[in-house]
Amino acid sequence: MSNVITIGLDLAKSVFQVCGLNRAGKVEFNRQVKRKQLMACLIAHPQALIAMEACGSAHYWGRRLEAAGLSVKLIPAQHVKAFTRGNKNDANDALGIAEAASRPNLHPVSVKSIAQQDIQTLMRIRIRHQHARTDAVNQLRGLLSEYGIVIPQGIKHIERRLPAILEDAENGLTAIAREGFYTLYQDYLSLSEQLANAEKTLERLAKANPRCRMLMRFRGVGVMTSLALFSAVGDPASFKNGRQFSAWLGLTPKHAGTGGKVVMAAMSKRGSSYLRTLLIHGARTVSRWLGKHDDPFSQWASAVVARRGKHKAIVAMANKNARLIWVALTKGIEFVPSYYLSPASHAVV
Numbered sequence: 001m002s003n004v005i006t007i008g009l010d011l012a013k014s015v016f017q018v019c020g021l022n023r024a025g026k027v028e029f030n031r032q033v034k035r036k037q038l039m040a041c042l043i044a045h046p047q048a049l050i051a052m053e054a055c056g057s058a059h060y061w062g063r064r065l066e067a068a069g070l071s072v073k074l075i076p077a078q079h080v081k082a083f084t085r086g087n088k089n090d091a092n093d094a095l096g097i098a099e100a101a102s103r104p105n106l107h108p109v110s111v112k113s114i115a116q117q118d119i120q121t122l123m124r125i126r127i128r129h130q131h132a133r134t135d136a137v138n139q140l141r142g143l144l145s146e147y148g149i150v151i152p153q154g155i156k157h158i159e160r161r162l163p164a165i166l167e168d169a170e171n172g173l174t175a176i177a178r179e180g181f182y183t184l185y186q187d188y189l190s191l192s193e194q195l196a197n198a199e200k201t202l203e204r205l206a207k208a209n210p211r212c213r214m215l216m217r218f219r220g221v222g223v224m225t226s227l228a229l230f231s232a233v234g235d236p237a238s239f240k241n242g243r244q245f246s247a248w249l250g251l252t253p254k255h256a257g258t259g260g261k262v263v264m265a266a267m268s269k270r271g272s273s274y275l276r277t278l279l280i281h282g283a284r285t286v287s288r289w290l291g292k293h294d295d296p297f298s299q300w301a302s303a304v305v306a307r308r309g310k311h312k313a314i315v316a317m318a319n320k321n322a323r324l325i326w327v328a329l330t331k332g333i334e335f336v337p338s339y340y341l342s343p344a345s346h347a348v349v
Contacts, residue, residue, distance in 0.1 A: 002045045004028050008098025009042075009052045010090050011061065019094035020045065025102065030091050042070060049073055051101030053080050053093075054109040062111035074109040075100050107248075110234020119205060119231040123224070126198040133191040140184050147173060158188065202227055214333050218321055219297070219342045220282025228275050229325065236330045242323030250276050251319040267315055276318075283317035295339040 004020035016038050019030040033041045042050055042065060050065050052058045054074040062072045075097060084096035100106060112120070137158055141151050149165060151157050162185050165171060166178055173181070206212040206223045215226035239245040246252050250270040255262050269276065287310065290298045304313040324336050333341075 002047065004045045004048045006098050006101055007042065007045060007048045007050050008094040008096070008101065009050055009061075010094040010097060011052055011055060011057055012090075017090035017094040018042070019091070019098045020048065021098045021102070025099070027095065030094060032090070039064070039068065043068055046070065049101060051075055051097050053077050053097055058109075059112040059117060063114070066111060072111060073101050074111060075106065076109060079103075079106055107238070110238060112231070112234065115209075116231040116234075119202070119227050122198060122202055122205075123227060123231070126195065126202065129191055129195040129198060133188060133195060136184055136188045136191060140181065140188070143184075144181070147171075147177065149173075158185075199223075211329070214328060215325060217333060217341045218325060218328075218336075219340070220279070220284075220286040220317070220321060221325075222282065225275075225278040225282055228272075228278055232272060232275055233329070236326055239326060239330075242326040245326040246319050246322040249279065249322050251279070251315065251322055267319075279318040279321060280314060283314045283321060286317060287314055296337075297339050 003022040005023055006021040008019040008021070010017035010019075014035050016033050016035065017030070018033050018038075018041060020028040022028050042048075046069065049071045051073045052061065052075070054076055058074050062074060065072045080093075080096050080100050083100040084092055086092050133155075137155055140158060140162065141153075144151060144165070149171060151161055151165075162181070165173075166182055166185070203223050206216065206227050209227075209230060212223075212226040212230050215221050215229055216223070221229075233245075236245070239248065243252065247268070248271050250268050250273075252268060254265040254268045256265070257263065287301065287305070290302050290305070301313060301317055304316050308316070320340075324340050328336050
């Protein structure tokens with residue numbers, strides 16, 4: 001019977017570092033294991049908790065190990081760093097992971113399912129298309145301005161004006177310049193088509209997913225926000241309450257205290273900046289329509305705007321939305337008062 005109860009696994013491409021701790025917290029082994037022998041090495045300790053840093057391939061290995069009947073714990077990288085000592089090497093990293101896993105109050109990362117990972121992959125590809133298209137548009141506008149041709153900001157201006165500019169023989173563009181601009185314009189059109197296809201696929205996935213359909217019932221939560229929440233949040237019950245979920249998103253205030261005095265500051269901005277941005281942008285959209293509604297949520301938000309200003313009120317709305325989303329994910333949408341939901345989407349099941 002193995003004495004090892006915790007294994008710290010430092011992930012790699014070919015050679016992994018495996019550190020095993022016994023019940024006393026002492027190191028039983030800390031050795032390198034090749035990729036082909038890794039599963040056999042870990043299965044030899046069926047009672048051990050396998051701890052890994054939550055990095056790129058951690059979810060793949062987490063799914064494989066859970067399918068083999070092993071217990072898995074993914075630890076955020078910032079928490080592992082506090083337990084690493086000495087020089088930076090694989091042996092010390094694996095030991096730090098194993099020691100961090102033994103801490104009782106450390107909040108782990110849930111292992112993502114294939115569906116969650118697929119959605120995150122598509123969303124990252126969509127963001128790449130967005131950035132590449134923006135780069136193409138900025139380069140077109142910048143290079144054209146060097147020839148004395150100014151196009152206003154905005155993608156629609158590129159679509160409306162560039163074909164005419166390329167056909168205008170009197171604007172001073174040489175044949176070489178026209179060919180270069182035509183190539184950039186074709187890149188822009190291709191990226192726009194790829195972006196549209198990616199968004200159609202994501203919208204289809206959101207409508208087919210019951211949890212995403214439920215999330216889209218909240219004010220300010222659309223296709224991208226619902227998909228981002230679904231793909232990022234594993235088991236919502238791993239959060240103690242809605243405030244802990246909101247703190248995980250970085251929407252709660254920072255605070256510092258000493259001698260019994262606590263000072264609150266701006267929001268902490270911890271966690272995923274992408275998720276936080278989506279929720280805040282959604283709240284900003286909702287804020288534009290507050291004056292046209294008289295429900296309790298709109299009254300509360302309008303009072304916050306009057307008391308604290310528009311920008312702080314938007315963050316407060318995003319914070320409240322995050323807490324209510326946790327309630328819906330853990331207990332059910334029926335536990336959320338109807339006035340917090342979007343009137344236009346009440347019929348969505």
